[in-house]
Structures are given as C-alpha cells and as structure tokens.
Amino acid sequence: MKQSFQVDERGYYGDFGGAFIPEMLYPNVEELRSRYLDIMAEPAFQKEFQFLLKDFVGRPTPLFKAERLSAKYQTNIYLKREDLCHTGAHKVNNTIGQILVAKRLGKNKIVAETGAGQHGVATATVCALMGMECIVYMGAIDIERQAPNVARMRMLGAQVVAAQSGSKTLKDATNEAMRHWINNPVDTHYIIGSVVGPHPYPDMVARFQSVISEEIRIQLQEKEGRDYPDYVIACVGGGSNAAGAFYHFLDEPRTQLIAAEAAGKGVNSGHSAATTFLGRPGVLHGSKSLLMQTEDGQVIEPYSISAGLDYPGIGPMHANLSSTGRARFFGITDAEALDAAVECSVLEGIIPALETAHALAVFEKLHAKPEEVIVVNLSGRGDKDLSTYQQHLKLND
Amino acid sequence: MTKMNRITKLFAEATEPILNVYATAGYPNFGDTMTVLHALQEGGVDIIEIGMPYSDPVADGETIQQSNQVSLDQGMTVAHLFEQLKAMRQTITVPVLLMGYINPVLQYGVEAFCKKCAEVGIDGVILPDLPMAEYESEYQAIFEQYGLYNIFLITPQTTDARIAQVDAISNGFIYMVSSASTTGAKTGISDIQETYFKRINGMNLKNPRLIGFGISDRASFLKASESAAGAIIGSAFVKLLGQAQDLRGEIVSFVQSIKGKK
Ligand SMILES: Cc1ncc(COP(=O)(O)O)c(C=O)c1O
Numbered sequence: 269m270k271q272s273f274q275v276d277e278r279g280y281y282g283d284f285g286g287a288f289i290p291e292m293l294y295p296n297v298e299e300l301r302s303r304y305l306d307i308m309a310e311p312a313f314q315k316e317f318q319f320l321l322k323d324f325v326g327r328p329t330p331l332f333k334a335e336r337l338s339a340k341y342q343t344n345i346y347l348k349r350e351d352l353c354h355t356g357a358h359k360v361n362n363t364i365g366q367i368l369v370a371k372r373l374g375k376n377k378i379v380a381e382t383g384a385g386q387h388g389v390a391t392a393t394v395c396a397l398m399g400m401e402c403i404v405y406m407g408a409i410d411i412e413r414q415a416p417n418v419a420r421m422r423m424l425g426a427q428v429v430a431a432q433s434g435s436k437t438l439k440d441a442t443n444e445a446m447r448h449w450i451n452n453p454v455d456t457h458y459i460i461g462s463v464v465g466p467h468p469y470p471d472m473v474a475r476f477q478s479v480i481s482e483e484i485r486i487q488l489q490e491k492e493g494r495d496y497p498d499y500v501i502a503c504v505g506g507g508s509n510a511a512g513a514f515y516h517f518l519d520e521p522r523t524q525l526i527a528a529e530a531a532g533k534g535v536n537s538g539h540s541a542a543t544t545f546l547g548r549p550g551v552l553h554g555s556k557s558l559l560m561q562t563e564d565g566q567v568i569e570p571y572s573i574s575a576g577l578d579y580p581g582i583g584p585m586h587a588n589l590s591s592t593g594r595a596r597f598f599g600i601t602d603a604e605a606l607d608a609a610v611e612c613s614v615l616e617g618i619i620p621a622l623e624t625a626h627a628l629a630v631f632e633k634l635h636a637k638p639e640e641v642i643v644v645n646l647s648g649r650g651d652k653d654l655s656t657y658q659q660h661l662k663l664n665d
Numbered sequence: 666m667t668k669m670n671r672i673t674k675l676f677a678e679a680t681e682p683i684l685n686v687y688a689t690a691g692y693p694n695f696g697d698t699m700t701v702l703h704a705l706q707e708g709g710v711d712i713i714e715i716g717m718p719y720s721d722p723v724a725d726g727e728t729i730q731q732s733n734q735v736s737l738d739q740g741m742t743v744a745h746l747f748e749q750l751k752a753m754r755q756t757i758t759v760p761v762l763l764m765g766y767i768n769p770v771l772q773y774g775v776e777a778f779c780k781k782c783a784e785v786g787i788d789g790v791i792l793p794d795l796p797m798a799e800y801e802s803e804y805q806a807i808f809e810q811y812g813l814y815n816i817f818l819i820t821p822q823t824t825d826a827r828i829a830q831v832d833a834i835s836n837g838f839i840y841m842v843s844s845a846s847t848t849g850a851k852t853g854i855s856d857i858q859e860t861y862f863k864r865i866n867g868m869n870l871k872n873p874r875l876i877g878f879g880i881s882d883r884a885s886f887l888k889a890s891e892s893a894a895g896a897i898i899g900s901a902f903v904k905l906l907g908q909a910q911d912l913r914g915e916i917v918s919f920v921q922s923i924k925g926k927k
Contacts, residue, residue, distance in 0.1 A: 288767060290724040290793040291818040292845055294827075379760030433730060434720065446723045453822055453845045551768045551794065552721060564742040566720040 279467025280570040284584035287466035288551045292450045301468045307372050320364050324564035325354045331487035336615040343636040347646045348484055357648030359390035363459055365476035367394040370457035375436040377456040378399040381436035381445040383410055384646055385417025386575035392426035402426040405444040405505045407437035408573045413593030417652050435569035438579045442553050462506025462581035466554030470583050477512025484643055485516055492641055501526040502645040503627040505576045507583035509647035529627040530572035531599030542599040543582040544590040573602040574622035598633055600626040606660055622650035671788045672762035672837035675855030676873045683895025684923055685712035685875055686902050689732040693740035693906050696720030698749045702757055704913045708920025717743055717765030722791045726849035728900040743773045747781045754786035764791040779811040789814030789837055816840050821861045832870040841874045851879045854888045857868055886923050
C-alpha cells in the first residue's frame with residue numbers, strides 16, 4: 269500500500285518534521301536515525317518485542333462493542349481497549365519498543381519526560397524489567413495533580429525529578445529531559461513518550477504504536493466482516509495513541525480519521541491546548557510542527573484539565589494530517605470531557621482516563637449513521653484521574 | 666566588493682586571545698542592552714554575543730534560562746531588540762553576534778531578520794537548533810545575501826568528517842563546545858578536553874575556533890586560549906549581570922580582569 273501520509277526520507281511529513289536539534293544531540297539522534305529501521309527489522313528484535321507485547325503487556329487488547337453507547341448514538345461504536353494494557357495505557361507499547369532499541373544501541377540508562385505520568389510509569393516499568401537506571405522529568409504542577417503515578421514510578425525504582433521551569437508541565441519536563449540527554453550523551457537513551465521530537469522519533473514511536481491499528485483491522489474483520497472502520501477517533505496530546513490507531517488507515521480513503529484536542533475552557537478562552545486551532549508552524553522540541561506561540565515566537569503555556577493533553581505542540585504527522593485535511597480535528601472542552609467520562613463509566617462500566625474522555629466526547633458531534641462503524645481508541649484507564657474526577661464531579665458528597 | 670565582515674577582520678588582525686562575552690538582551694532590565702554593550706566594549710571585549718531570549722532554550726542551563734525568562738517577562742521581543750540596537754554602530758565598533766533559537770527567527774521571517782541584522786550592523790548569528798543540513802538547503806543563500814555569518818557549534822562527540830563539513834560551510838569562526846553539556850553546567854578545562862582540543866588543532870581547519878562552555882575567569886580563559894584563538898564566557902557573565910550593583914563599573918572590571926588589563 270502506498271503510504272503517502274508517512275514520513276519521507278528527510279524526516280518530514282509534508283512541511284512538518286525534521287530534526288532541529290543542537291549539535292550536542294546530533295551524534296545520538298543521528299545514531300538512532302541511521303539504525304532504528306534496521307534494528308526494528310531484526311528477527312531477534314521482533315521476536316522479543318512480540319513476546320513482551322503478548323506476555324508482559326497483555327496484547328492483543330480487545331476490541332469491545334459498546335452496545336449501550338451504540339444504542340445512545342444510534343450507530344456502531346467499538347472501543348479499542350488500550351486501557352487494559354499493563355500499566356493502564358497505550359504508552360507501554362512504545363516504551364517496550366524503545367528500551368529494546370536502547371539495549372541494542374548499548375545504552376544502560378534511560379531518561380524520559382512525562383505529563384500525566386502514564387509514559388513515566390510505562391518507562392519506569394520497562395526499566396525495572398530490563399534492569400536499567402531510569403530518570404523521569406515531570407512538571408512540578410503535574411507531580412501534584414498526578415500523585416498516584418509519581419508513587420508508582422518511585423515504587424518501580426525510578427528517580428522522579430520535578431521540572432521547575434516555565435509552566436511546570438509537560439513542555440518543561442521535555443526541555444529538562446533533553447537537557448539531561450545533552451549532559452549525558454554517551455550512556456543514556458531518551459525515551460520520548462509521544463510522536464514528537466526530532467526525526468526519527470515521531471516515526472519510530474508511530475511504528476511501535478501501530479500495533480493498535482494492526483489489531484483493529486484483524487478484529488474488525490472478525491466482527492464486522494470488513495477490515496476498516498468508517499471512523500477512527502483518538503485524543504491527541506502529542507499524538508502517539510492517535511498515530512497508532514490511525515497508522516494502517518492513513519491511506520485508506522474509506523476511513524475518516526478524527527482527532528480530539530483539549531480545548532480546555534474553550535478554544536478561544538485563552539485557557540486551551542487545541543494546537544491545530546490556535547497554532548502556527550514553528551519549531552519546538554526538535555521538529556517543525558504546529559505550535560501555540562506568540563507573534564514573537566515564544567511558546568504559549570497551554571491549559572487543559574488533562575495533564576496528558578496539556579502540550580502546546582502536536583506531532584508533525586498530525587500537523588500534516590490537519591493541514592491537508594486528511595484528519596478532522598475537534599476541540600473538546602474540560603466540561604465536555606468530564607461528561608463523556610461519566611457517560612462511558614455508567615453506560616459501559618469503564619472509567620476512562622481524562623485524556624481518553626476527550627475522544628469519547630466526539631460521538632455527540634459526529635452524527636454517524638446507523639450502519640456506520642466507529643472505532644474509538646480507549647487510550648487509558650481513569651484510576652490516575654480519580655482525584656480530579658472526585659473534585660469536579662463532587663463524588664464525595 | 667562588500668566591506669570585510671568585522672569578525673574576519675578581528676581574527677586576521679588579533680595579536681592576543683580573543684574574548685567573546687555573551688549577554689542576554691534586555692537583562693537585568695529591559696533598557697540595559699546598550700549599557701551592557703558599551704561597558705563590555707569599554708572593558709576591552711573583542712566580540713559581543715547578544716542572547717535573544719526564548720521561552721524554551723534547551724541548550725542552556727539554569728543561569729541563562731532564568732535570564733531569558735526575566736527578559737521575556739519584561740517584554741523583550743526580537744522586534745524590540747532590533748529597536749534597541751538601531752543606533753548601535755554609532756558607538757560600538759567590535760563585532761556583534763546574535764545568539765538564539767530558530768523559532769523566534771522563523772516567526773520574524775528569515776529574510777526580514779537577516780535584512781534587519783545587516784541594517785543595524787550585526788555580523789553573525791548563532792542558532793544552536795538550526796542544523797547544518799537545514800541551513801544549507803533553506804537559509805544559506807539568504808544569510809550570504811546579507812553578509813551575515815552563521816556560526817556552527819562542534820562538540821567532543823562531533824566526528825572528524827562532520828567537523829570537516831562544518832569547516833567548509835563556516836565563516837568567521839567555529840564555536841567549539843568544551844564538553845557535552847548545556848551552558849553553565851560545568852566549569853574549568855580537564856585533561857580529556859585538552860585531548861579533544863589537540864585533535865581539532867591537528868585537523869588544519871580553515872576557520873579559527875573559539876572555545877565556549879565552562880569558561881568563567883582569567884585562568885580558564887587563558888587555558889582555553891592555548892588551544893584556540895580565544896574563548897567565550899556566558900553563564901559566569903550573566904550571573905554577574907543578575908547581581909551587579911554598579912552595572913557599568915562591574916562589567917568593565919570583569920572584562921579587564923579576564924583580559925589581564927588590570
Ligand atoms: C491515557 C492517555 N491517553 C492519551 C495521552 C496523550 O498522549 P498521546 O497524544 O501521545 O497519545 C496520554 C498522555 O499522557 C495518556 O496518558
């Protein structure tokens with residue numbers, strides 16, 4: 269299949285991508301770029317990767333027909349249950365892949381950034397599994413709002429370092445992780461948690477996450493007699509779960525790709541993280557993409573109730589999907605996400621992550637037909653968000 | 666023929682180690698930029714590097730990050746900086762570089778930026794996150810049209826082959842980062858670094874080098890200058906700016922102490 273929405277040899281998706289990194293990072297990124305495809309193609313690598321996805325992560329994850337949601341919206345809704353992955357979200361698909369790459373590059377230390385803490389937990393988990401040292405940078409504000417995940421990372425033996433600069437959230441944690449890598453270039457691999465960063469990271473992470481759409485194809489064939497849905501819906505922070513859910517449908521014209529961004533208190537409220545609505549082309553964290561920024565090119569501090577979507581940029585693949593019109597983007601407010609989280613909980617018995625709730629809020633806006641098939645990527649479970657849910661939904665009264 | 670770039674002239678004529686000092690624009694106060702430039706020149710600096718503040722300076726350590734944030738909070742922008750520098754060449758005769766990150770330059774517009782640099786008398790720029798390949802394909806022609814030098818960095822991990830490429834594409838000088846680090850992370854010069862400096866000196870590059878990162882006083886300046894045409898001081902000077910009571914006086918005596926003029 270011709271995959272025209274994939275990365276090109278220069279590391280670009282259309283006008284977006286590239287590797288805008290200081291020279292200090294060049295040797296590491298270049299080593300990764302020149303080797304990642306070969307490493308991933310090695311039979312021994314694939315064997316170990318597939319084994320761990322199956323027996324450690326618990327894949328394949330189910331594709332569950334959500335009957336009561338389907339009835340409510342008078343269509344056919346399937347939930348891709350990434351929340352059932354070990355550690356509770358899709359993030360682990362990528363960390364398993366990257367730690368196996370890191371081993372083959374001869375690295376014995378890992379640095380990572382985290383927002384909601386899901387990627388941090390997934391990284392700490394694979395580091396424990398492989399006996400590697402792990403440092404996770406996390407914004408000081410996120411450390412407070414995602415306390416259970418901080419405790420999990422520490423229990424897994426990782427060192428959690430508070431990023432105190434800037435907005436003290438995901439963007440700043442990413443800056444600190446990059447600085448750590450600059451200062452420790454020889455023994456350390458940086459496991460980026462989304463389809464962001466300099467080439468080859470966006471492509472490598474998308475490939476590791478592409479297991480999601482690979483499974484959707486097989487599972488839909490069994491359940492619906494066709495291997496593509498009419499819609500795939502996913503939330504987008506940096507865009508890794510969306511990249512994984514879209515991957516095998518990128519060049520399938522019968523499938524509409526739908527992305528849900530965090531609109532916070534409203535796209536134009538000044539408290540939002542809806543990058544495709546508010547961003548302009550710019551460079552952050554090593555790639556050219558859409559970026560929320562001032563006229564002067566300073567990065568704007570985003571806002572979302574969800575720590576995992578609270579990021580001023582978006583992966584270059586998604587910037588291209590947005591600007592070419594290949595994917596449709598919806599801005600979902602905090603309130604809409606909270607409502608959708610409750611709806612999924614009471615109708616399907618599944619408490620979703622706040623990030624995921626943004627994707628679930630799209631049903632209402634989609635007006636899908638009764639014969640159409642929707643797959644929504646249920647990227648993670650809501651345990652980590654209980655304190656936010658308690659606070660906003662007044663669950664303690 | 667256009668007149669010789671001030672950087673080229675400086676290196677051609679220098680008889681002693683070259684001192685390049687970095688100062689964040691609009692720091693410690695919004696209106697201090699020209700005061701700092703004048704004091705640096707008065708003290709005897711050879712090159713001035715003005716930092717264009719950025720919200721996410723990944724190659725910089727805490728000291729420079731913080732100065733960037735203070736400057737931005739006080740309202741500094743690329744446009745304001747050009748405004749502050751507009752009459753600079755009436756009094757400043759030393760070469761002046763702008764150092765910063767690529768995004769604010771992209772938003773200003775690359776061509777508009779280069780044009781403005783030429784207008785106010787900027788001699789070169791240092792943009793650590795603008796990679797060589799990108800520069801060659803998208804920017805080089807515009808930079809050259811406006812006589813602007815783009816200064817590249819090399820590190821102890823840069824391969825000989827890549828250093829040769831950097832040398833071929835460079836003008837003015839090559840910025841030799843003394844160790845794998847962000848700015849201000851380490852101080853002093855170790856034996857391992859000297860081995861790296863010797864390796865570079867053995868390569869017969871066409872461009873002279875200045876050593877930066879970890880240079881903070883006369884001793885480290887002289888040590889670095891044994892292996893290069895001179896050195897660059899950043900974080901140590903920004904620290905001084907942040908604490909100075911008598912801005913002009915302290916800058917002059919700092920520069921004089923590094924240059925051994927006192
Ligand atoms: C459950 C869940 N979904 C989605 C995201 C957003 O990341 P991405 O857009 O890379 O999938 C996160 C990030 O922390 C997450 O934890």
